[in-house]
Amino acid sequence: xxxxxxxxxxxxxxxxxxxxxxxxxxxxxxxxxxxxxxxxxxxxxxxxxxxxxxxxxxxxxxxxxxxxxxxxxxxxxxxxxxxxxxxxxxxxxxxxxxxxxxxxxxxxxxxxxxxxxxxxxxxxxxxxxxxxxxxxxxxxxxxxxxxxxxxxxxxxxxxxxxxxxxxxxxxxxxxxxxxxxxxxxxxxxxxxxxxxxxxxxxxxxxxxxxxxxxxxxxxxxxxxxxxxxxxxxxxxxxxxxxxxxxxxxxxxxxxxxxxxxxxxxxxxxxxxxxxxxxxxxxxxxxxxxxxxxxxxxxxxxxxxxxxxxxxxxxxxxxxxxxxxxxxxxxxxxxxxxx
Numbered sequence: 001x002x003x004x005x006x007x008x009x010x011x012x013x014x015x016x017x018x019x020x021x022x023x024x025x026x027x028x029x030x031x032x033x034x035x036x037x038x039x040x041x042x043x044x045x046x047x048x049x050x051x052x053x054x055x056x057x058x059x060x061x062x063x064x065x066x067x068x069x070x071x072x073x074x075x076x077x078x079x080x081x082x083x084x085x086x087x088x089x090x091x092x093x094x095x096x097x098x099x100x101x102x103x104x105x106x107x108x109x110x111x112x113x114x115x116x117x118x119x120x121x122x123x124x125x126x127x128x129x130x131x132x133x134x135x136x137x138x139x140x141x142x143x144x145x146x147x148x149x150x151x152x153x154x155x156x157x158x159x160x161x162x163x164x165x166x167x168x169x170x171x172x173x174x175x176x177x178x179x180x181x182x183x184x185x186x187x188x189x190x191x192x193x194x195x196x197x198x199x200x201x202x203x204x205x206x207x208x209x210x211x212x213x214x215x216x217x218x219x220x221x222x223x224x225x226x227x228x229x230x231x232x233x234x235x236x237x238x239x240x241x242x243x244x245x246x247x248x249x250x251x252x253x254x255x256x257x258x259x260x261x262x263x264x265x266x267x268x269x270x271x272x273x274x275x276x277x278x279x280x281x282x283x284x285x286x287x288x289x290x291x292x293x294x295x296x297x298x299x300x301x302x303x304x305x306x307x308x309x310x311x312x313x314x315x316x317x318x319x320x321x322x323x324x325x326x327x328x329x330x331x332x333x334x335x336x337x338x
Contacts, residue, residue, distance in 0.1 A: 005102050007036045007109040009251065015110050017048040018071065019080075023047070025054045025159035026063055029106065031098060031254050034175045036106055039068070052129035053298075065090045067099035070127070071079065080114040086121045089183070092295050097190035098185070109273040122183070160182040162192045175186055181290060185214040192242055193296035198222030199244040200232060205283050207276065212287060215239070238265040238280045242297060249321045258300035258320065264308050 007015075011029060016043065018027045026042040044059050051074055058070065068234040070084040087096055087101040100120075107115055117139065125131055191197035222245070223229045233239050241262040248255040263284050265276060281300040284304075291297045301319050305311060 005031060005034055005105060007106070008038075011036050011038045012110070014041060015256065017041070018073065019114060019251075020072075024073065025057070026070060026072040028312060029071065029283075030067075031095075031102065034116075036064075036069075036102070036109070037169060037261050049281075051132075055127065055129055055132070058127055062086065062127060064088055064124070065092075065093045067095050069099070071110075075116055075138075079114050080116045081113050081131070082117050082119060082120045084121060084127065086127065087183070088124075089122055095187065096294060097186050100183070100187040100196060101190040101196070112315070122171070180209070180211045182213045184209055185212055186290075186295070188214050189242070189291050189295035189297060192244060192297075193291070195244075199224060200229070201242040202233065202239065203240040203242075203287060205279055207279065210279065212283065226311060226316055230311050231309050233262070233264055233311075234266075235308055236266055236268055238263075238276050239308075240280075240284065242299075245318060250317050251321070253321075256320075260298055261291075261299045261302045262308075262311060263304045264306065266307050 013192060014027055023044055024041055025044045028039040028042070029036055030039045034318050040053070040061070044100070045057070051072075055072075061068065067085075069088045070086060072084065073080050074082045074083050083103070085099060087099050091099075103118070107118060119132075119135055121127055121131070126135070163327050185201075185203055186302075188197065188201045192201050198217060200217060201213050202217075204215055205211070206213050217232070222242075224233055226245070229241070229243050229245075233241055239262070241264070243262065244257065245259045245260055245294075246255055246257050263280070265280055272326065279327070288299070288302075292299060301316075303311065303316075303319075
């Protein structure tokens, strides 16, 4: 599971009713006490009502600052259901990450075979009849994807559709410092913190908006070696990099899995580089605070370098497995002879 949360027996029971009773339109689900629990069921407006008409019932339950899972009967033939994850931009950071990273768990525990599709929404108007039509038009253009690929794609698409000023969560770190973080960046950090997803999360600061954004992994697989990591980090622009690494002691012993943090800021000329030099050091502490306190990442070691090429397996292993100092017993100096 992605976040250590599981479906309650009460939810499983309510979900089975939704499957077996065609007069039921939907089931609303939330997270309470580390468990997926039912909030309420929705009945069809009438025996002849269509999906667009029944959707209007959601208005009473959609709040601008609270995340919610919405399971709806949308199709006449099996699989009947669509699973909607509603995570508004103004929701609390911890709730936002928790709901986003648990959405696959919800579908898997209830049975993915019952769901024809999933949807990720950040605004209430996406849950209207027009919003679902827009979602359908996007799906018609998409090639078949796995559930995991569709999950990340929907998060990113929500970011793009929302436009400037949305799809971003402002992290209040102190009275004088706030840090806007893109939704997909929060989700990726949360997945890494729960031991899911790939081994690499790379972040950058957009110099125009000063929003912390996720760098998509360009390769099909996340790197597993230090050399692979170095090849993935930009040699020309600053990066905040979190890397899950399986480290083997150079002198023998048990290997251990750790998360390492790298802050790289290459010495490139120009006014853009000057702004980077001012902006990134201010953001470094904030990024680490979000990663450790909000996403639950335990950072084993932190590295700060100019160029990614300075990162070597030898230097990393020497930090993770330092040699024990050999202490020499103090010898009292001999008294001068006669």
